[in-house]
Amino acid sequence: MRWIRRHFIGFIAILVLVYLFVPIAVVAVLSFNNPEGKYNTRWNEFSFDAWTNICGVPGVCDSFVISVRIGIISTLVATILGTMIAFGLVRYRFRGRSSTNLLIFLPMATPEVVMGASLLALFLNLRFPLGEMTIIIAHIMFTISFVVVTVKARLQGMDPGLEEAARDLYAGPGATFRFVTFPLVAPGIAGAALLGFSLSFDDFIISFFNAGTVVTFPIYIWGAAQRGIPVQVNALATLVFMIALAIVLITQLVGSRRRKMLEQEISRKSSSVDALVPKS
Amino acid sequence: MGERLQRNVEDLHLSNLTKKFGDVAAVDDLTLTIPAGSFFALLGASGCGKTTTLRMVAGLEDPTSGRIAIGEKDITALRAFQRPVNTVFQSYALFPHLDIFENVAFGLRRRGIKKVEPAVNAMLELVELAPMARRKPTQLSGGQQQRVAVARALINEPDVLLLDEPLGALDLKLRRQMQIELKRIQTEVGTTFVHVTHDQEEAMTMADTIAVMNAGRIEQLGDPASIYELPHTVFVANFLGQSNLFAGTRVATNPGMLEVLANGVKFLVPTARNSAPGDEVIVGIRPEKMTVLDIPDREKVPSGNNALEGRVVDVSYAGVSTQYLITLAWGQNITVFEQNVVVGDRSSVGDQVLVHWSPEHTFGLAGGETLLATTAQAIAAGV
Amino acid sequence: MVAVVPTSSAKGAVVTRRKSRTGYFLLLPGMTWLAIFFAIPFVTLFMTSLQAPVPGKSGQYTPAFQLSNYPDALAEYWPQFLRSFIYAGIATVLALLIAYPLAYFIAFKAGRWRALMLVLVIAPSFASFLLRTYAWKTILADEGFITTFFNYLHLLPDDRILNTGIAVIAGLTYNFLPFMILPLYAALEKIDPRLLEASNDLYASAFKTFRKVTWPLSLPGVVAGTLLTFIPAAGDYINSELLGSTKDRMIGNVIQTNFIEFRDYPTASALSFVLMAAILVLVFTYIRRAGTEDLL
Numbered sequence: 005m006r007w008i009r010r011h012f013i014g015f016i017a018i019l020v021l022v023y024l025f026v027p028i029a030v031v032a033v034l035s036f037n038n039p040e041g042k043y044n045t046r047w048n049e050f051s052f053d054a055w056t057n058i059c060g061v062p063g064v065c066d067s068f069v070i071s072v073r074i075g076i077i078s079t080l081v082a083t084i085l086g087t088m089i090a091f092g093l094v095r096y097r098f099r100g101r102s103s104t105n106l107l108i109f110l111p112m113a114t115p116e117v118v119m120g121a122s123l124l125a126l127f128l129n130l131r132f133p134l135g136e137m138t139i140i141i142a143h144i145m146f147t148i149s150f151v152v153v154t155v156k157a158r159l160q161g162m163d164p165g166l167e168e169a170a171r172d173l174y175a176g177p178g179a180t181f182r183f184v185t186f187p188l189v190a191p192g193i194a195g196a197a198l199l200g201f202s203l204s205f206d207d208f209i210i211s212f213f214n215a216g217t218v219v220t221f222p223i224y225i226w227g228a229a230q231r232g233i234p235v236q237v238n239a240l241a242t243l244v245f246m247i248a249l250a251i252v253l254i255t256q257l258v259g260s261r262r263r264k265m266l267e268q269e270i271s272r273k274s275s276s277v278d279a280l281v282p283k284s
Numbered sequence: 285m286g287e288r289l290q291r292n293v294e295d296l297h298l299s300n301l302t303k304k305f306g307d308v309a310a311v312d313d314l315t316l317t318i319p320a321g322s323f324f325a326l327l328g329a330s331g332c333g334k335t336t337t338l339r340m341v342a343g344l345e346d347p348t349s350g351r352i353a354i355g356e357k358d359i360t361a362l363r364a365f366q367r368p369v370n371t372v373f374q375s376y377a378l379f380p381h382l383d384i385f386e387n388v389a390f391g392l393r394r395r396g397i398k399k400v401e402p403a404v405n406a407m408l409e410l411v412e413l414a415p416m417a418r419r420k421p422t423q424l425s426g427g428q429q430q431r432v433a434v435a436r437a438l439i440n441e442p443d444v445l446l447l448d449e450p451l452g453a454l455d456l457k458l459r460r461q462m463q464i465e466l467k468r469i470q471t472e473v474g475t476t477f478v479h480v481t482h483d484q485e486e487a488m489t490m491a492d493t494i495a496v497m498n499a500g501r502i503e504q505l506g507d508p509a510s511i512y513e514l515p516h517t518v519f520v521a522n523f524l525g526q527s528n529l530f531a532g533t534r535v536a537t538n539p540g541m542l543e544v545l546a547n548g549v550k551f552l553v554p555t556a557r558n559s560a561p562g563d564e565v566i567v568g569i570r571p572e573k574m575t576v577l578d579i580p581d582r583e584k585v586p587s588g589n590n591a592l593e594g595r596v597v598d599v600s601y602a603g604v605s606t607q608y609l610i611t612l613a614w615g616q617n618i619t620v621f622e623q624n625v626v627v628g629d630r631s632s633v634g635d636q637v638l639v640h641w642s643p644e645h646t647f648g649l650a651g652g653e654t655l656l657a658t659t660a661q662a663i664a665a666g667v
Numbered sequence: 668m669v670a671v672v673p674t675s676s677a678k679g680a681v682v683t684r685r686k687s688r689t690g691y692f693l694l695l696p697g698m699t700w701l702a703i704f705f706a707i708p709f710v711t712l713f714m715t716s717l718q719a720p721v722p723g724k725s726g727q728y729t730p731a732f733q734l735s736n737y738p739d740a741l742a743e744y745w746p747q748f749l750r751s752f753i754y755a756g757i758a759t760v761l762a763l764l765i766a767y768p769l770a771y772f773i774a775f776k777a778g779r780w781r782a783l784m785l786v787l788v789i790a791p792s793f794a795s796f797l798l799r800t801y802a803w804k805t806i807l808a809d810e811g812f813i814t815t816f817f818n819y820l821h822l823l824p825d826d827r828i829l830n831t832g833i834a835v836i837a838g839l840t841y842n843f844l845p846f847m848i849l850p851l852y853a854a855l856e857k858i859d860p861r862l863l864e865a866s867n868d869l870y871a872s873a874f875k876t877f878r879k880v881t882w883p884l885s886l887p888g889v890v891a892g893t894l895l896t897f898i899p900a901a902g903d904y905i906n907s908e909l910l911g912s913t914k915d916r917m918i919g920n921v922i923q924t925n926f927i928e929f930r931d932y933p934t935a936s937a938l939s940f941v942l943m944a945a946i947l948v949l950v951f952t953y954i955r956r957a958g959t960e961d962l963l
Contacts, residue, residue, distance in 0.1 A: 017772035020765055021787055024844065027802035028794045034805070045805045085697035096690025104694065107701050113894070113950060114705075114943060115902020117919040121926055121939040122708035125715045128932070145704040148697055165377035168344050171364040172371045173391035173436065179365075183390075187381045206796050208905065209919075213926065225797045229909060233801065241795045248793035252786050 028245060035238035042232030054235035058243075061234040067224035068240055071205050074136060074220060078143035079200040085144070086151025086200075087193055093152070094159040111149045119146060120213030127214060134216025142210045147200040154199060158192025202248070293320040293476060294355030296341070296444050301350035303336050310336040312500035314350070318444075318493075323470050323477045325491030327484060329523070333500040334480045338446050341478065342371045354443045365394070370437035371446040375453070376429050378421035384408070384432055385417040391440040407439040410469065427458045434466070438473060447479045451486060463489050484524045488512065496520050516559045518566060518649055527568045528618040531651050534563045541643065547614045551590050552643040564651030572621040573645040576608055576631055577638040591640035594618070596631050606630055610639060709943075716936035726930035733933070740937040744921050748941075751917040754832065754907075755900035758839035762847040762896050763889065765840070770851035770888070771881075775860060788848050800838050800909050807834050807910070830912040838906035846895035854888025855881070890957045898946055918942055 034044050038051035059065035093104070111119065123142050127134060166188065170180040208222035215223055225237055296318040303311040311333040318324045326334040339345040341352055343364030352360045359367050370391065378387050388407055389400045397403075408414040411431040421429055430450060437445055450466070451459045467490055470477045481487050487494050488508040496503045496511065496519070504511055504520045512524055521527035532546025542558060544551045544565045551567045558565065569590070577584055585591050597617070598609035601624075608620040608631065620639055622630075631637050719731035741748070773784045791799065807813055807828040814828050828834050858881065866876040904919030918938060925935035 013768050013772050014776060016768040017776075017784075020769040020844075021784065023765070023841070024788065024791050026806060027799040027841065028791055030802035030805050031794060031798050034802075045801075045808065085700060088693040089697040092690045092693030096687060096693065098690045098694070104698060107698065107706060111701065111705050113898055113946070115898055115919070115946065117902045117904060117922050118712075118939045118943045119705070119708075121922055121935060122712035123704060124926060125932065125936055126704070126708040126711045129711045129715065141704055145700060148701060152697070163375060163377060165373050165375050166379060168364070169371070169373055169377035169379070169436075170390070170394075171344065172342055172369075173440065174365045174394040175390075176363075176365050179394055183394075184379060188379075202792060206792070208797055209903075209923075212923075222795065222797050225795060225801075229797070229801060233798075238798065241798045245790075245794040249786075249790050252790070253783075256782050256786055 031238050032242045032245075035235060035242050037235060037238075039232075039235065044233055044235055044238065051235075054239040058236055058239050061236050063219065063224055064234060064236050064240065067219045067221045070136065070218065071221035074139055074143060075201045075204040078140045078147060078204045079197050081140075082144045082147035082200050083151050083193060083197045086148045086196065087155050087189075089148070089152045090155035090159055094156055108149050108152050111146050112153075116146075116207075116209040117213075120210040123210070124213045134214055134218075136218050138214040138216065139211050139218060139220065142214050143204040143207060146207075146210060147203055150199055150203065151196040154196035155189065155192050158189050158195075162188055205244075293443060293474065294357075295320050296476060296478070297351075297353045298337070298341070299351040299353070301337065301340060301352065302348045303333070303340060303345060304348045309500050311340070311347075314500070314502065316495065316502065316505075318476060318478060320476055321474050322493055323467065323479065323491050325479045325481060325487035325494045326497055327481055327487040327494050327524070328497035329482055332497045334482075334497045335448060337497075338371070338448055338478065338480045341444065342369055342446055343367045344371075368443040369446060370440050370442040371448060372430075372433045372437050372450045374449040376421075376433040378429055378432055378436070380421055383418050383420055384413060384424070387421065387432055388436045388439055390436060395440075403439055407435045410438075410472070411435045426454050427462060430454065430462060431465070434469065438469070438475065442475060444476045444478060447477060449481055450479070451481075451483075459486070466490060488524075494524075496524060498523070512570075513645075514557055514647055515568065516649070521568050521647075521649060526571055526619055528571060528574075528620075529649070530567045530616075532565055532567055534560075534565050542648070544648065547612070547616075549592060551646065552588065553646045553648040554643060557644075557646065558648030560648050560650040562650075566649040566651045568647045568649055569641055569645060571607075571619045572605070572623075574618075574620045574639050574641045576610075576620055576622055577640065578631065579636050579638055582638060585638065585640045586642070589640045589642055590646060591638060592618075593636065593638055596633050596635045596637055599630065599633055601630075608637075610637065709940075712936045712940055715932050716940050718933045718936075720933075728932055736933045736937045737941065740934045741941065743934075744918065744938060747916055747918045747921050748938075748945075750832075750915070751901050751919065751942075752945075754836050754839060754917060755897050755903075758836050758843065758900050759847075759893050759897045761836070761840045762844050763851075763893060766844055766847035766851055766892065770848050770855055773848075773852050774855035774858070775863075785852070788845050788852075792845060796842065797905065797909075800842060800905055803834065803838050803841070803910055804829060807837065829910065830915075832911065832915045834910040835907045835915050835917075838910045839900045839903060842903075842906065843896040843900050846899070847892040850891035850895060851885065851888040854885045854891070858884045886957060890954060894950055894953070898950070901946060902942060 033047070035054055036050055036052065037044055037047055038049045038053065040046065040048045053060070089108070092098070093101075098104075120142070123138075123145070124134075126132075127138055132138065162185075166184055167180055170184040175183060206222060208220075208226060211220050212223055212226065219227070221240075225233060228234060228237065298314055298316045298318075301311055301314040301316075302309060310331075314333075314337060326337060328334045336345060340347045343359075343362060343366070347360065350360075351358060354368065359369075379390065382390070385404055385408070389404045392400045392403060405414065405417075408417055411434060413428060413431055413435065416424060416428065416432075421432065424432065430453075433450070434445075434447075447466075451462050454462060463486060466477075479487070479491060492507060493505065494508055494511055495505045498519050504516045511520065515521040515524065515527070518529065521529065530544075530546040530549070530551065532544040532551065534542055535545045535550070536543040537555070540555050542553050542555055542565070544553055544567050546567055553565065553567055560566070579593070592612055594610040594612040596608055597611050598607075600607045603624070605621045605623050608622065610618050610620060612618060618639070714730065715728075716736055717730075717732050717734065718728035718736075719733045721727040721729055769784075769788070773781055773788075777784050805811070809827050809829060814823070817823050817828070818826055823833075825831050828837070862880055862884070863876060866880040867873070901917075902919050904917055904923050907915050907917045907920055922935045922938050922942070925931040925938070
């Protein structure tokens with residue numbers, strides 16, 4: 005009874021984690037399905053076809069490539085612009101700080117459908133042709149805020165004493181940035197870029213409003229949902245999921261191994277220091 | 285390190301240095317010469333302007349007015365990275381992404397020196413960290429990080445090394461160790477060390493000259509013993525160690541000795557030890573200079589000694605000494621430290637006692653302002 | 668929203684902000700982008716919401732000041748509006764109930780598994796949002812295990828889950844769950860476990876410790892999490908479209924179909940504008956009530 009009580013919360017926690025992965029398991033399992041009709045929602049029989057012939061359905065891989073391209077371009081621009089803003093906000097004084105903060109916060113608090121609709125209203129009014137360009141513009145817009153928040157946190161968490169130390173040690177402004185500031189903020193920027201890419205790659209609502217005739221991967225899925233999603237889509241999504249998970253797990257693993265080594269070293273050190281210091 | 289001792293080190297001059305943040309002067313018209321090769325401590329409570337002074341010397345803060353010079357060379361307008369001055373930061377500010385070797389080599393590399401290995405290795409030897417060269421700062425203990433910070437600054441052979449509360453983050457035992465270590469290093473390299481601290485004991489142990497700072501100004505300057513034995517202001521008397529103070533009025537001036545009447549008690553103060561210009565004199569005495577006697581032993585008081593009667597309200601035994609808290613007739617509490625030379629034989633709470641001390645330890649301070657206010661200010665600033 | 672990320676600056680360090688033109692230069696490009704493609708669109712959205720149709724030509728509108736578009740749109744679509752807020756509200760509460768134990772476990776009990784568990788919380792987002800939602804069609808299918816089980820207990824009013832409001836709420840809850848877990852975790856992680864021990868010592872009961880210490884201290888995370896879940900859920904139309912029937916349409920569906928299919932731009936714009944305004948009002952009153960304005 006006590007055992008159950010002590011582990012109850014852990015049990016619930018694991019259930020919740022499992023719950024988070026149930027739909028993904030379904031997607032992955034159905035990528036090996038050979039569906040009976042056109043809708044790939046029920047298990048029929050095992051098949052490798054989707055995996056061996058992953059671009060076998062017209063449009064799937066094209067849309068995938070378009071999404072990757074849009075993701076890379078918009079992430080690149082948004083990361084640069086967002087990082088600049090983060091530096092400006094943390095390092096400089098200027099007028100209009102609170103309205104700047106508001107303009108950065110609001111895109112994160114706006115439902116996508118409103119952002120998509122309002123941007124479409126702009127493009128329609130300007131008679132700006134819809135296409136890959138408008139999707140990229142939209143993606144940069146909603147990614148910037150997330151980049152700013154991520155990089156800003158990293159910058160604020162940095163000891164300003166480090167840059168002072170660099171200046172004290174004969175590093176001019178350029179050298180300080182190159183040898184101290186940038187290497188220290190880089191992990192934050194990389195994290196922001198990864199987040200930005202995943203937001204852009206997976207975005208449907210805003211893209212759908214501003215896509216015109218361009219078909220991104222999510223738009224392809226949306227369209228296919230009406231007439232049955234090809235198994236290849238499941239295979240591609242599973243592949244993307246596995247690759248992303250692998251990247252994150254590997255970086256985590258490397259990071260945690262390094263951390264663990266540090267912790268061991270430190271605990272050994274501090275215990276030997278403790279041994280020297282008589283307890284008062 | 286030998287040739288470093290031969291190096292021509294020059295004095296650091298601060299002239300009329302002022303730094304204002306808004307309307308508040310953090311450093312107020314400071315003029316000071318720090319002799320070459322000295323271990324100099326800027327002692328004061330937080331907010332007294334000592335760190336601001338240090339940062340101005342480092343070039344991390346621009347003075348509102350005034351001049352900073354090393355020898356004849358004015359460095360006021362130079363940027364931090366152009367000054368022959370290096371700093372050991374309070375948080376050490378070691379670069380977490382670089383290993384110990386690269387941290388120490390940083391300054392040399394920025395100055396375009398290609399072959400850094402010999403110098404870095406020699407410096408790591410000096411601070412006894414050679415085996416740690418390829419570790420990251422987070423893998424070191426506090427004391428080791430501290431030594432890296434010192435090495436990283438010293439390797440550049442600065443004219444002046446600035447230390448900003450360098451031992452603040454260490455525990456007591458380690459702090460003692462590092463105090464000795466830093467003194468050793470300073471003696472070995474002969475560079476001028478300017479050490480900012482709020483810890484009076486640390487300042488006294490390490491420095492050969494102390495400047496006590498308060499409210500942006502220097503209250504008193506001198507070697508540790510002379511400042512301690514003969515404070516010139518109420519602030520110094522209370523900030524550097526403890527003092528018992530009695531506000532009174534000069535009633536007579538005998539050859540070499542003045543008589544001050546405070547609360548109806550007459551005190552003798554050597555003329556040479558009085559810094560009060562007028563008739564308002566605050567009489568001061570350090571707690572360990574006083575002796576406690578039982579009332580019946582009155583005849584044991586040497587003639588000419590100052591003496592007071594009071595009641596013991598607290599006794600705390602602290603190993604080396606016993607601290608008495610004694611309430612005087614007019615309600616003032618004084619503190620007396622008595623060396624535990626004899627076992628037993630201590631006064632206890634409630635005892636009426638006689639406290640006496642030789643006039644030669646007594647000092648006179650300028651009165652005028654109310655004693656309590658300045659004392660409170662000093663205590664608030666100090667603790 | 669910012670609460671997801673630790674923002675405390677390094678201890679004891681003084682941040683000096685320089686005043687120089689460089690600051691403006693750094694901000695200018697990004698902020699201009701946000702101004703042109705986020706702020707100005709709201710102006711055009713508002714203008715569009717007041718346009719009048721060109722008689723005889725469907726899908727064409729002329730600039731006007733037809734304020735009546737607003738009451739007209741609301742009169743026609745208030746049920747969807749209401750439904751959006753109800754569905755999003757229920758989904759938010761459910762997500763809070765589901766997320767709290769997991770966030771609590773990761774913050775206090777996970778030990779060396781903490782980093783891995785956090786990765787697992789984020790990982791589902793690596794799989795396509797649409798496909799994950801679509802997968803619920805399989806999980807909640809009429810002849811599926813879950814529907815059969817609940818039917819056996821006679822708990823389902825329509826004898827099915829798929830194509831009902833229940834499925835839509837289930838989808839919303841699932842999809843925005845990570846947005847609830849992460850801020851909750853960030854807030855819980857900041858609590859010193861010794862506080863909980865001290866409280867266990869003082870109050871003795873685990874429930875009281877939770878009510879008097881853990882819950883109040885986790886409130887910033889609760890506020891951030893509920894907002895991050897509620898806002899996208901209220902504007903979502905994918906769950907309703909894929910998992911619900913035409914009776915379960917939300918305001919997002921209406922905006923989308925009016926904009927893209929019916930080309931009734933004024934109505935869709937008016938609805939978007941009202942949705943945004945309603946959400947902002949909700950957010951700010953909620954934050955004020957919860958007393959956590961510093962979240963912004």
